[in-house]
Amino acid sequence: MPLGLTKKILNESVLTDSFDRRSFVLGVGGLSVGMLLAGRMGFIAIAENDKYATESESNRVNLTLIPPRRGWILDRNGAPLASNQADFRVDIIPERLQDSERELETLAKLLNLDDAKMRDLRKRIDESAGYAPIEVASGLDYDAFASVSIRLPELPGIVPQRGFSRYYPTGPSVGHLIGYVGAASREEFEEDRNPLLITPGYKIGKDGLEKQFEQTLRGKPGARRVEVTASGRIVRDLSTRPDVQGNAVQLTIDGPLQDYAARRLGLESGSVVVMDCASGDLLCMASMPSFDPNSFSDGIGSVEYAMLSENDRVPLRNKVLKGLYPPGSTVKPMHAMAFMHEGIDPNESIICGGGRRIGNRFFNCWSNHGRVDMAKGIYQSCDSYFYHFAQKVGFDKVAAYARQFGLGQEFDLPVASQFYGTVPDSAWKLKKYDQQWQPYDTVNASIGQGYYLASPLQLAVMATRIATGRHFEPALIKTDKQKPAPSLDFKSDEIAYIRQAMSDVVNGPGTAGRARLPIENVLMAGKTGTAQVVSLSVSNGKTGPWKYRDHGLFVFFAPFDNPRYAGAVVIEHGGGSGAAYPIARDVMTFMFDPQKGMDALLAYEKEWGGTAQQRLQRRYAEYARAAGETIPASPPLDREIQARVDAEARIEAQRSEEFARNNPRRVRRPDVDTSVNAQAQNSADDAQ
Template identity: 60%
Template sequence: MPRRKPPITEASRGITFTRRALVVGGTQATLGVALAARMAYISVVENDRYALESESNRVNLTLIPPRRGWIVDRHGKAMANNRVSLRIDIIPDRLHNKELVLGQLKTLLKLDGDAMERINRDLNAASGFQPVAVKEDISEAEYASVLVRLPDLPGIAPARGFARYYPTGAAVGHLIGYVGAPNAEEYQEAKDPLYITPGFKIGKQALEKYFEPVLRGKPGARRVEVTARGKVVRDLSTQSDVQGKTVHLTIDAELQYYAARRIGPESGSVVVIDCLTGDVLAMASMPSFDPNSFSSGIGVAEYKWLSQNDHVPLRNKTLSGLYPPGSTIKPMVAMSFLEAGLPASASTFCGGGLRVGNRVFHCWQRRGHGQVDMAKGIYQSCDVYFYHFAQQMGMDVIAAMGKRLGLGQKFPLPVPSQSYGTVPSPAWKQEKYGRPWAVADTVNATIGQGYMLVNPTQLAVMAARLATGNIVMPHLTQDANRAPVQSLGFAPDHIGVVREAMNQVVNGLGTAGRARLPVEDVKMAGKTGTAQVVSLSKGSGKGGLWKYRDHGLFIAFAPFDAPRYAAAVVIEHGGGSGAAYPIARDVMTFLFDREKAMAALEGFEAGWGGTIEERMARDFAAWKAGANRPPPEGAA
């Protein structure tokens, strides 16, 4: 006891009670006021926040992915469209018995281990009402099997959506590209909830990627009132999606498909350009991938199969494949001579080779061509003619002409990337290697070897510009406001000389007699090319190991006297131009006489073992079965 207190009596106890009762009552009242203040704080000061949270509880907003715009060819034919696709999603918030539901789905939809792992991963990452895709593009039967069990599968949402469809499959793989679900980085960048909506795809390659903003459209939205258990009470509003805009290409879908098929089992590319407008009519690169597979989520095995193939089906060879142009640049070089003042009649003697400095440069024709003028130099593809006059005219003249005709140039095409190669010149070499230009470099460059590297599209543009004398620019999309085509300013008779010489290549005494068109009144002009891949010590270039064989090239335009179409064909390791010009012939035939061209193709395909799809399916099956890839067929 700290100190003595007065004794407690009944009276003092009564006073104590009253006092303390008032304290208790006062405390209670204070607490009551505090509670009132707390309530006022929550419901007035924080009202906005909680009203929003209440609303977001109540209303569940589901985005409807927009239908993607079509990609159509010059005649309005669909090259990429949408088809109805059935899919199954999971709404994580409504999924109460995860193991049971996933187990059921696994059986019903025949999901493999990979798929289950991905679903589990997505479920852990997702939250709330954001759906997680279980399987896309399922069959009607699978869809129905899930639909009837829906009452026992809480959290499962079957949906009818759209999937991208490419009617000609692999034939347009490189040209159109493909779509795919956005990945984590793309979502982080865009911060758009649409990106994590199942069924939404963005363009991942080529035109699909480039025209993404045009093709996408606007998503629709469905607002529903839901209970805490996810039961939809009523629809509040639905806003339908706005389909993306159509992209009109200059491509001729039929020609594109034909060209892709005509390449057959080879690894190569075909580019066809309208000489008058610059419209690209076909841009085929084979072997290719099926963009339909990519768009519905390509399997690991299929991707591996594609990436391990030595024919590089994942590379768009028309723009990213760089090749020494070989003799296909000879008409260009000849044009540079003419424009620089060399008369077409100027000739030199070809004895099968020419000594330059202390080294002898051989002509491909070791027996020699005898006396060669410009026309013969082109149609017989005499190397010595060009060795001789190139030294006389100089590399600068040739390089400048190459660039004017499109070589080494990057074109304003709607593609994510193009490799534009090299047109060597003394200045270029000095800058790049720090060494002076040698005469041997000129000699090499003049027959399209050495430092010279071009892509097939550039070759086609070069052919079109040579044929017309105009600055033909390649276009992939139709546009009403194109600048009119400008002239290169060549003398008309110079154009005539080159046209005639290239006509002779096919229709005269030239190197590609078998390229003659089977069409009355239409004569195709062209130029063969063979690009050496390795030195002769590793192979002759004509046979042996596939990867050591020469590339076969061919540029062409037709009709030769009033050029309408120009084309370039490059066949990798084709063993020479003989692999390229028959393809150019058939593709050009297709433009003038489809039936004849189709008849020829059907014959070839029977020999190759079917259409592109059939051969790809068989090849993939064989690869999966563990069998070694069959050696590349048709080493023509």
């Protein structure tokens, strides 16, 4: 053992030396690792400090745009037609979703979204550009909003926020006029690369005035710097720059009148235009049936679109601007003024023998009027009188007056498109069909049939210009400076003659006795019109399928001797003018005595089942229930919808022209009051 010990000590000392050396090496190695770490840290923290400080700051601070509150759209008296409502909303930013299926399921549960809504949502997400927010729901109550907010950490890419949404107090009444707003589509963002467009909660005007005045209404976005956690939860506000609300746009529209007229149209498909005879201001441009722009704010849902597009009363078409109808007898007063100006004495009369021979053919009148002068020609709406004098004066000359009175014209209005219709004359026919003008063309055109096509807006302008004898331009935007309205170069006794004759239509022995205003001392002047849409062999125009019934038209102004308001009512397939002038009567009653007008409307609405808005909501609910799953999940883009609606409107107008072309000699009674003149009408039918 001592021996071994010495041996061991020898080797032990070798190993001890080795340990000393090696542990020293490892110690130096450890020290150099320490130096390396210190150097590395110094490099990151000092040399690269700027870079990382910036990154840390961009982590911490989140800059969000606050969508500007949209400017209001006001009526002529300052009442809002479109305003903003504080609300709670939820958007999705698709590219920030992590587990989209799970998150959507959660949202559907929290917000009670039904299947149709979820289908639309999924489709929008699939088609979206990813960075653009998609609205899930707006107008939420606080509880629903809070339930989403609380679960935010597990819902990345979902943005609940308080904001403002567009509110249209009168809903469908202003749908066509004002349009609606919606989130910018990918195309819209690519055209105008404004980051505001992809800010959740920001809506741009999609149609109507909302679209035309987008830049005015837009305002300036505010900005909010917030401190956020990694999961996006907002910790605190750092600084906020408030938004600047967009400018208001004040219209010439009279809000209550617009709403009244829209509601008074009731179950009919048609339009009411009223203008101010002192300024040319458009007081009312109602087109019904319509849509509720409030429900379009989160995009047009597939069920809603299906319901609206299947409806044969085309609720998506603004009929004031894009409905074209043969004006029928409503042009007769204007034609009469043309005759006077061309030297025809109003007292010069002809004999209507149930019609009149023009050239070598006999053309029917709707009745046998005996001796007819200009006044009787108007208030009894005698066709023969107009056949005769149009032929005598020559229709090319008459057509020039028609254009002067606004027919076939486009007006300087802030609208996306307006149809200008047709005032036919020989040059037009030659150009369009490469055919000569024939006497029967004059005959047809003289009573507003044939190729003649006019929009309700044009008819209202015509009524204003007849009533005043001045060239008023329709205006939609209220301004302080009055546009000059040059005289149309008619003598005042000529104007007075026509006014009296048109008053007699309503208040005298005319065709629209039921249009008399229930107000003392206010007499309304007007002219009825009926536009045939199919030949008599298909339908008698009064009964039968809705599509085959005649359009009913009425132009008017009141009071007849000192006109303050003028306008036009057109009822599509109303079965004759009898559908149109009661509406004109009530609208004018409302202007002069709102209470009386309202009472009449409320009585009707009780019969119809509520206001337009209520009926629309009920229809939607029924439709959604009935259609359910069968609706294709394809709400198209807004601009596609608009293009489709426009195209259909053009086809509709085209159809009227084709009808005229295929039935050049099939003139029938232009208009009658069905109740008063039922018998005369029947005899006229028999005669044909």
